[in-house]
Amino acid sequence: MTKRYDKEFKLQTVQMIKEEGKVVAQVARELGISENTLYRWITEYQESGKQAFPGSGQLKPEDKAMRDLQKRIRDLEEENDILKKAMHYFAKDRR
Structure with missing residues (x-):
């Protein structure tokens, strides 16, 4: 079963990496999320900014x-x- 993360969690996670300079691998280990997922979130955030992660059905x-x-x-x-x-x-x- 795939775990779902809300928009706020994704934004905070991406900001932790981008603004605080944390390493993706370290954040992935700390949160129990794959590195690929984090890179996908970062890419989506870079492409869409605050409009990223609209949520299911949105x-x-x-x-x-x-x-x-x-x-x-x-x-x-x-x-x-x-x-x-x-x-x-x-x-x-x-x-």
């Missing part, structure tokens, strides 16, 4: 915006298809 703001835009595109494409079918139906009636 999206980063830019990911949410992208998902919302993709949904809007799908909705518009579906509406466009319906209108095309209606146009063909009514054009057929005029003949």
